[in-house]
Amino acid sequence: MNNHDPYYDENHHALKNKLNIIDRSKLDKVEAALAMVAIIEIRKNPFEITSVFDILKIHKMLFGELYEWAGTIRTITMYKREPILGGASVDYTPSQYIEPELEELDKEFRNIDWKYQGQCHRSWQILA
DSSP states (O other), X not given: OOTTOTTEETTTTEEOOTTOOOXXXXXXXXXXXXXXXXXXXXXHSOOOOOSTTHHHHHXXXXXXXXXXTTTSOOSSOOOOBOGGGTTOBOOOOOHHHHHHHHHHHHHXXXXXXXXXXXXXXXXXXXXX
């Protein structure tokens, strides 16, 4: 992480968070636990996705208890070690391309005839 990263605490080498957790291992565990609880809540109370930008709502639901910036578009290009990837990072989109790419995806999303999507899935389940 660089010195201009508003999401990262250079002194403690951890993401800044509302719970002031500075141990990265503990932060990873708390993040996973809170995200799991949020996933259960989302499954209990689903909502209609009407735009690709709804991913920001989902991000806030998953991580909003822990991170102030959850649900917002990232302002820096990032690298974040992922425990599930053995400490490697996902290839994140450079920050300057996030909003334009979401806008393009949203145009595609709005042109999909969603009423037929479930029928294909049900047909596949019957064949399986």
